[in-house]
Amino acid sequence: MRTARTPPFSIEAILSEPAPDSHLGYGPWKILKRHEVYRDPWLRVTKDDVLRPDGSPGTFSVSHMKAGVCVLAVDDTGFCHLTEEFHYAVGRVTLECVSGGIDPGEDDLSTAKRELGEELGLAARNWTPLGVVDPFTAIAVSPTKLWLAEGLEGIGAKPEPTERIRHVRLPFDEVLEKVMNSEITHAPSVALILKASRTVRQMQ
Numbered sequence: 475m476r477t478a479r480t481p482p483f484s485i486e487a488i489l490s491e492p493a494p495d496s497h498l499g500y501g502p503w504k505i506l507k508r509h510e511v512y513r514d515p516w517l518r519v520t521k522d523d524v525l526r527p528d529g530s531p532g533t534f535s536v537s538h539m540k541a542g543v544c545v546l547a548v549d550d551t552g553f554c555h556l557t558e559e560f561h562y563a564v565g566r567v568t569l570e571c572v573s574g575g576i577d578p579g580e581d582d583l584s585t586a587k588r589e590l591g592e593e594l595g596l597a598a599r600n601w602t603p604l605g606v607v608d609p610f611t612a613i614a615v616s617p618t619k620l621w622l623a624e625g626l627e628g629i630g631a632k633p634e635p636t637e638r639i640r641h642v643r644l645p646f647d648e649v650l651e652k653v654m655n656s657e658i659t660h661a662p663s664v665a666l667i668l669k670a671s672r673t674v675r676q677m678q
Contacts, residue, residue, distance in 0.1 A: 503524050506522075506531075516575065518537075518538040520535065522534045541582075541618070544572070546622050547590060548646065548674065553646070554649045558640040559640070572589050574588070591631070593633060598623035599626075601624075604670060646671065
């Protein structure tokens, strides 16, 4: 497995947060009290009572989404393997890289391998880590680890019951064009494709 220079990735470290009721400094903010207002298996929403940087009282709400992975699969001919699927939040079909949440007790590489198999029915011999992105930074916590998968072989897809995924295979240059033309808008996919394009050229 090839490795690339990348900052250490720790889900626990990225998701660490001030303890509630602790009067903690948080950058220029001070958290007076934390309330959990919603939780499900994928999302938790908190509302903090705070002192703003100017000293005035207020509240700040944050969505804590499950940490996840994004995988770009590239075969030996230089074609990318993407997913095309209807996504409920944006209300439309999107073209993007394989993505999924990291389950409890699972590391990010194990998740990447599982999601690639489930969504596209592929396994990969070579895995290159390409860092981490925060799709949102103002009101949400959703760290996403990026992986480039190469040396592909078919193993048969096993999508989840709610997933209706079309397997799309396109030349790398065409995928880059779709990023630049905003035909691919999923932020982790955009970052991953751009990073992978540089990595693949360096390895050629």
